[in-house]
Amino acid sequence: MKLIIKSGRVIDPTQNRDEIGDILIENGVIKEIGQNIPAEGAEIIDAQNKIVCPGLIDVHVHLREPGFEYKETIETGVKAAVAGGFTAVCCMANTNPVNDNQEITRYIFKKAKELCLARVYPIGAVSKGLEGKELAPIGELKEAGVIALSDDGNPIYDSGFLRRALEYAKYFNLPIISHAEDKGLAPDGVINEGLMSTSLGLPGIPAVAEEIMVFRDIKLAELTGWHVHIAHVSCAGSVELIRQAKAKGIRVTAETCPHYFTLTEEAVKDFNTNAKVSPPLRTATDVKAVRKGLKDGTIDVIATDHAPHHPLEKETTFEDAPSGLIGLETSLPISLKLVEEGFLTWSELINKMSCYPAKIFNLDGGSLKPGSVADVTIIDPEVSYRIDVNQFYSKGRNCPFHGWEVKGKVAMTIVGGQVVYREN
């Protein structure tokens, strides 16, 4: 089984490569990368005028299965993933039952393997039932195949507990992903505390609720010598804290999401529940700081925090609506605005959406080096179109970018040498 991708602009930051060329795939791995590779016996994919890069990896999605199949299933989630150019996704543990035991982990793997679309890497819970009280069976989860641990959605409040969790997780080489939020500062908060919360009469969440926990997590990473990955960084203060921590050599990495470098709290005006997300959208100053953090390397990864909800769940008052928005099918075009604006180079963007996620979480892919798994995303950078939630593979419609004009579309997604998505 041979596949050759011809004449694309091949961008692979892991090889400092950005040039027109061919990629030969054989038996699911990258065989050769170069110019004018002979095509005999291979299926030919013409990638002229297209970008060819290591498959995109989203380290933060909610696939909702088991338990919330009315919001999303593993099938609809990975279909959305490959349509968005993602060859792998890491799914959070807040399913029902919670992914705090090997049965759930194995169930997710089994479902994903039957589909043969994107790779799915489950993230295990840190604590049983995400309650922040007792450690989940971390060794068992590791053996079943989880790639990291997180109580995402339920911030771990007890610092002593998180310390022990980090110490224990270190033994099993599993990073802990932190949803940093001090709920005590905003027990009922639903949007950023500021002009919008005052104007709309909605309970606010101040940025310090995130910053305090980011600082705590950094100090615990320092104390335990273990890797904390800060999820969905939303505010300027967090970026600064992470920057300082990295300068001191503390083992901390960080992600942000397209909405945090694109939207401000203004997006919730008119009580738009599709812009209700946790952490909340912040201010223009924060957007600027998050962008700067991406540019200077403080923020390693762009993830989506893809959080589908049933449309009816969002059709209610702002306070009643669940938090979260979907991102798998908009992450690439929204992130490409940073390239279009000249803020990031293509290589920088691909690092953050593919190479670094693979490196940080020790995943297959994220590189086109010969011998790597043949996970490849082909992008047509010139296609302009309008985002339409009704075209999504995801069951979710909770997308604040509906109707946006964007440029750059996934042309093809290849996982393990198999074409799993092809733009028609």
Next chain:
Amino acid sequence: MEGGFNKHHLLGIRELLPSEIEFILNTADAMKEISFRDIKKVPTLRGKTVITFFYEPSTRTRTSFEIAAKRLSADTINISASTSSLVKGESLLDTARNLQAMQPDILIIRHPHAGAPHFLAKHINTAVINAGDGMHEHPTQALLDAMSIKEKKGTIEGLEIAIIGDITHSRVARSDILLFTKLRAKVRVAGPPTLIPPYIENLGAKVCPCIEDALEGADVVIALRVQRERLKQVLFPDLREYAIRFGLNKKRLALTKKDAVLMHPGPVNWGVELDPEVMDLERTIILNQVTNGVAVRMAILVLVAG
């Protein structure tokens, strides 16, 4: 009359032009007299159906709307959260669609969540009137406040209006600030710092460091209710301390202009935000507010039905 009022709903003061506010107030002035007739009824809304839909307790606002509707000859139906299918778990959207299916003309809603009336207005054709949504807006209260002030002062423009107390949780404060600044009054707010929300200046109010500063030379003082249900939080130590430090009494009111009026949206916690000694002062116009509430709501009903 210049401007008029062409909106289908009354969702908040934010959506209103100054000319629309003036138009509503003038209409309310004309309505007021009806309540003082022997036969308090005009046929204006005969054959119209008005539903009051209250998810929160209310005496004044609900009765006021119902009386207003009845004086206009509308048929009124009252629904409250505890007697509706909400207790069976029916969603707000479903409830609204079902009510709509019975072809009411006007739906008056009070809801503990900000934006609930705006949500309904997006989904149903019936005219929606906001009777208070969470901490967001209470437009008819602001309109009746403005009517009451105009009766005493002749105008809103140029007045110094002090709003004292829990600004953070007050929809009355937000609607008042928006309305008074639209009519070019100056608004000052003061209270315990735990109850002053961030960026309130951006709505047009000046934050005073202490209540004495806010009262100094004021033309109008609006005291807000201490929301006892919030006492479990750590916003101030107890009611006694609140009364002593932030309550309004004769001594504090002496800082205002001699002819300043004292208002309160009700229900008053006498002995907390207001000392009972101010209850019967001539400047205290709390009951005038209630009377004007009926006139303002009659005006709104006529205008949204029109």
